[in-house]
Amino acid sequence: MTDLCVVLVVQAAVSVPWVLPRDPGLEPASPTAYLLTTLTVLPLLWRRRAPVRVLLAVVAAQGLYGLAVDGPGQTLPYTGLVALYSVAAHAPSPSRQLCGALTLAVVFPSVAFNTGEARELVFSLMVFTAAYGFGRFTDTRQAYTRAVEDRARQLEVTRRIEAEQAAARERARIAREMHDILSHAVSLMIVQAEAGPVAVRTAPERAEAAFDAISETGRDAMVQLRRMLGVLREEGQGPGAPRSPQPALDGLPALVERVRSSGLAVTHTVTGPERPLPRDTDSAVFRIVQEALTNTVKHAAATEAAVLLAYGESSLTVSVTDDGVGMGTDTHSGHGLIGIRERAAAHGGGARTGPGPDGRGFRVDVTLPLAPVTSSLEVGS
Structure with missing residues (x-):
């Protein structure tokens, strides 16, 4: 046309x-x-x-x-x-x-x-040279336009891929959170429910405590789930909106107490120069301990477990050990252990799992890098 x-x-x-x-x-x-x-x-x-x-x-x-x-x-x-x-x-x-x-x-x-005439010669040379020059300018401009459009298409493809990857990471993060909340709560409730009928016949006061523990665990799970669902509804409402429910280490004693109420004797020890952690790291440590204790309750048939947080100058080691039957030879299976490794890797650390001391029970060791400190303080609880 x-x-x-x-x-x-x-x-x-x-x-x-x-x-x-x-x-x-x-x-x-x-x-x-x-x-x-x-x-x-x-x-x-x-x-x-x-x-x-x-x-x-x-x-x-x-x-x-x-x-x-x-x-x-x-x-x-x-x-x-x-x-x-x-x-x-x-x-x-x-x-x-x-x-x-x-x-x-x-x-x-x-x-x-x-x-x-020379005048006609000069004029002709000028107009033909100008026509050639305008043609070259048009070609250059079109090539530049094509390059810009190609770049824009590539950026759009890259943006779409990054958005899909971010969505996949977000789904994995939410799946880990949901798994940790539900798995921990349901495991404790099952243990308490199984012990309840026996306690009713032999020690009614223990049965009442078991049912109280079931109720408390269920309410706590519902609170965390409601908080997470509220965050999902608020997603995208601005940069100030929270992205996830953030449990912290100050909730670790309550977590240990809930697990104790299931009949598992749990000790909680902190060594080294204890100090505040970044919010994400703080939450990750809580979830790692929660998942390790959940695995112990569900699979280990253990009577005792020990939680140790060892602060070093540039790292934090989280150890959860039990005296149960272990988790078999394939210690790399299970969503819980996978979630622990993923959390450790996401914060630049690593996780090791295997038999406990003297080959008995099961042990989870997670090391997370921290900013170095010069002071030292040992706290035990």
């Missing part, structure tokens, strides 16, 4: 001499001359698809016009300028440069054949 419009505009321009009156001393403009003029314009329809051949066709048609008829001249060589512009804008480099040089070379005999 664009090329057709160009042809119509050029045809209108070259038709002007046939519209305006000619000098009475000259022969009238003939239909043959007008037909040959139109013949020089028609090749411009294919100027984008075959610019070099269009330029050669235009030059040949103009030469035929000059030799065959005595028609009116043109103020500007419109068809030649458009053809040269098209070559500069659309032809490959070797062909483009060769056609540009040949076109400028043709200007000299053409001017000599017409008026031979």
Whole structure:
């Protein structure tokens, strides 16, 4: 459509001499001359698809016009300028440069054949050079536009991939949180519920404590779940919105006490220069201890467990040990242990699992990097 419009505009321009009156001393403009003029314009329809051949066709048609008829001249060589512009804008480099040089070379005999004046020569060289320059400018601008559009598409693809990866990480994070909350609560409730009927017959006061523990554990799980669901509803409401329920180490004594109420004797010890931790690390340590104790309650058939937080100068070691039957030879299985390893790796640390001291029970050791300190303080509880 664009090329057709160009042809119509050029045809209108070259038709002007046939519209305006000619000098009475000259022969009238003939239909043959007008037909040959139109013949020089028609090749411009294919100027984008075959610019070099269009330029050669235009030059040949103009030469035929000059030799065959005595028609009116043109103020500007419109068809030649458009053809040269098209070559500069659309032809490959070797062909483009060769056609540009040949076109400028043709200007000299053409001017000599017409008026031979230096003024016409300079003018012709200027307009053809300008046409070639505008063609090169158009090609450069289009190449730049294509590069910008390609870059924008690549950035959009990259943004989409990053968004999908972020969504996958968020789903994994939520899955870990849900697993930790529900697994811990349900495990304790099952243990207490199984012990309840026995306690009712033998020690009613223990049965009442067991049912109280079930109720407390259930309420705590519901609070944490409601908090998490509230965060999910608030997601995207602004940079200040909380991203997750954040349990912290100050809740560790209550966690240990709840596990004790299930019948497992749990000790909690802290050594080294205890200090505040980053919020995410603080929450991760709580969840690691929670999951390790949940595994002990569910799988170990243990009677005792020990939680140790050992603060070093540049790291924190979290150890949870029990005296149960262990977890078999495949200690890398289970969503709980996988979640522990994922949490440790997310904070730049590592996790080891295996038999406890002297090959008895099971042990989870997690090391997390911390900022180094110079003071030391030992706290035991």
